[in-house]
Amino acid sequence: MRRLLAFLPLVALAGLLIAFGFGMQRDPKILPSPLVGETVPGFQLAALEEGGAPLDSGLLARDGEPKLLNVFASWCVSCRVEHPVLLRIAAEGVPIYGLDWKDTPEDGRAYLAGKGNPFRAVGSDPNGRAGIELGVTGTPETFVIDARGIIRHRHVGPITAEVWERELRPMIERLRAEAAA
Amino acid sequence: MRGLGLLAALLLAVLPAHAVEPDEMLADPALEARARAISAGLRCVQCQNQTIDESNAPLARDLRLIVRERLEAGDSDAEVIAHVRARYGDFVLLKPPLNEQTLLMWAGPFLALLGAGAFLFWRMRRPPAMDEDEAELLEQDRP
Structure with a gap:
């Protein structure tokens, strides 16, 4: 019994190391959103592009199909990484709405003019x-x-091709089936 | 005397820094004091180990302004905190609420104390155990 007890600290240490190992797989910057399961909060944003559709949060409830709402900015480096994927998603027929966050409308317009616009409507949110x-x-x-x-899910960070294939597209397909049912 | 003044100046210079800019402050000192107290309990989501009162991050400034706007609109302290929490979750509260997710964290120290206490109690009630070598030595010492 005493012999076995001597190993107790070692077993406890091993347990802690395993717990820490799992903890390190998580990115502490990614916080769970309390808005998942809630209706999109109300906001009305002017269209980023002249003659474009304004972004009204009511619009996101009215169009009757599952969609993505992408928060981006011209100053954001990782947004440039995901932009080609967004263009592909839009080409597949999934509606994407854009929110140009903490950005001047001029910079936002120039960004989309240079890279292509995957969005059905883009709202300008200069003060965030x-x-x-x-x-x-x-x-x-x-x-x-x-x-x-x-809101059914929030993805933090760029949408890579893999994130789209493995996570978001299946989710959109499931939501389409749910809407049809 | 000059040395004392210098010392006082130096001591004042090391007071904790705050990020609140003069243009953010409310004209009403009572309201501003409430805003400061609320901000000191809200975590900055961009730089997670600072409060929004201490952080220079742009998002912390936005949240400080929102706290002040809500106060000016007549919200109670609890309503202001609920407003921020509805958007950013329990994580923004530097003092986490007691719920099923945080139960283990809040109860942990007491459980550890209870466990250690129980262990000590069990050890002290038992007659001290001896090694075989020790027992043998005692055996030999007997006449």
């Missing part, structure tokens, strides 16, 4: 208030919103 309503902590962030305008 609409982003804060969404609990945005940085760019890029993408919300998966169902046909009824309820």
Whole structure:
């Protein structure tokens, strides 16, 4: 019994190391969003592009199909990484709405003019208030919103081709099936 | 006397720095004091080990302004905190609430104390155990 007890600290240490090992797999910068399961908070944003559609949060509930809401900015480096993927997603027929966060409209327009515009509507949020309503902590962030305008998922960081294939596309397909049912 | 003045100046210079800019402050000192107290309990989501009162991050400034706007609109302290929490979750509260997710964290120290106490109690009630070598030595010392 005493012999066995001597190994107790070692066993406890091993347990802690395993727990820490799992803890290190998590990115502490990614916070769970309290908005998942909630309706998109209300905001009305002017269109980024002249003659473009303004971004009204009601629009996200009314169009009747699952969609993505992408928070980006011209100053955001990782947004440039995900931009080609966004263009591909739009080409596949998935509606994407854009929110140009803490950015001047001129810079935002120049960014989309140079790289292509994957968005059905882009709102300009120069003071960042609409982003804060969404609990945005940085760019890029993408919300998966169902046909009824309820936020179902938040992705923090760039959407890589892999994230799209493995995570977001299956989710959109599931939400489409759910809306059709 | 000059040395004392210098010392006082130096001591004042090391007071904790705050990020609140003069243009953010409210004209009403009572409201501003409430804003400062609320901000000191809210975590900055961009630089997670600082409060929004201490942080120079742009998002912390935005949240300080929102706290002040809500106060000016007549919100109670609890309403202001609930407003921020509804957007950023429990994580923004530097003092986490007691719920099923945080139960282990809050109860942990007491459980550890209880466990250690129980262990000590068990050890002290038992007659001290001896090694075989020790027992043998005692055996030999007997007449």
